[in-house]
Amino acid sequence: MAIADFSLAGKVAIVTGGSRGIGRAIALGLAEAGADVCIAARKLEALEETVAAVQSTGRRAIAVPTNVRDMDALQNLVEQTKSQLGRVDILVNNAATNPVFGPIKNLEERAWDSVMNTNVKSMFFLSKFAREAMVEHGEGGSIINVSSTGGLRVSTGLGAYSVSKAAVIMLTKVCAKEWGTDGIRVNCIAPGLIKTEFSRALWENEAILSNSTSSSALKRIGMPKEMAGAVVYFASGSASFTTGQTLVLDGGSIA
Numbered sequence: 001m002a003i004a005d006f007s008l009a010g011k012v013a014i015v016t017g018g019s020r021g022i023g024r025a026i027a028l029g030l031a032e033a034g035a036d037v038c039i040a041a042r043k044l045e046a047l048e049e050t051v052a053a054v055q056s057t058g059r060r061a062i063a064v065p066t067n068v069r070d071m072d073a074l075q076n077l078v079e080q081t082k083s084q085l086g087r088v089d090i091l092v093n094n095a096a097t098n099p100v101f102g103p104i105k106n107l108e109e110r111a112w113d114s115v116m117n118t119n120v121k122s123m124f125f126l127s128k129f130a131r132e133a134m135v136e137h138g139e140g141g142s143i144i145n146v147s148s149t150g151g152l153r154v155s156t157g158l159g160a161y162s163v164s165k166a167a168v169i170m171l172t173k174v175c176a177k178e179w180g181t182d183g184i185r186v187n188c189i190a191p192g193l194i195k196t197e198f199s200r201a202l203w204e205n206e207a208i209l210s211n212s213t214s215s216s217a218l219k220r221i222g223m224p225k226e227m228a229g230a231v232v233y234f235a236s237g238s239a240s241f242t243t244g245q246t247l248v249l250d251g252g253s254i255a
Contacts, residue, residue: 005237009034012085013235014077014130016068017095019046021196022146022224026092027054027061029228030235035090036060038081042067060085068095068122078129088133090235093123094146096164101201104159112160119164124171131175131184140183142235145172146227147190149250165190169246176244185243187234192250194222217252 013030017023018039027037031054039054039061041047047063054061064080066073081088097118100111127143134141150158151165169188176186193202193212202208213219230247233239248254 006232007034007237008090008232008235011035011089011235012038012081012087013090013092014038014040014081014088014126015092015094016040016066016077016126018092019043019050021198022191022194022227023092023094024050024053025224025228026094026231028057029225029232030090030092031057031059031061033232033236034059035235036085038062038064038077038085040064040066040068040077040095068126069117071125074122074126075129077126078133082133087137088130089137089139089141091127091130091141091143092146092231092235093126093143093168095122096146096161096198098158098161098198100160101157103157107160115160115164116167119161120167120171123168124175127171127175127186131179131182134184135182138183140185142239143175143184143186144231144234145186145188147172147188147246149190149192149248149254151190152246152248152254172246173244180243185234185239187239187243188246189227189230189234190246190248190250191227192216192222192248192253194224194227196224212253215253216250217255220251222249222251 013035015027018027019041044065051061051063062084066077147168148165150162155162172188
């Protein structure tokens, strides 16, 4: 047995928000490490390209259209993964939203609920359903949550988003503490500014981009594929003694 074992051969993963950006890169990274992957997003047509890309690695891939704010849809996502791919070993909670940008004093209830329900509530309940599937086969599993550096420090204009991502970090710790006896590890990544469609409004803003790159040790923003390796690590046997942790992936901005 390899001392540093990053193989995910024989494992089955679910990735939410997997049709583009960080989620797509993570799905491909998991497949390259040997996992079969169920990819979830709201619209089927958005998932088809990622499914084809995963299949091109030689791994199985399925698409399950999912509105993560719908409890029945979350349960169906887990059931479809079990039915079509046989089991659940890995869950990557990547789906998130941020419908508003601006001072938190202007935030309306509807926007607050949208952020919290998508970024926190859905993450907990999908993790709960995935845990049940992992307990069924008795071999444990790995849950990886996607937070943000916004959960570690205030991001101007992203107040509700920052609060939700701080909650994700604590949710990671709570689930890790309670589910460790089930052999389930729960960890978290906290990306900085990454060049995705989701964050386009930030990196296309010259002032925000300049501030981000100037504060970064690497003097640049990140790319989606640079998030995948950390997730593969957390999902793999090499992280068998790692749980409850948040790994910051921000090019050294918080260093």
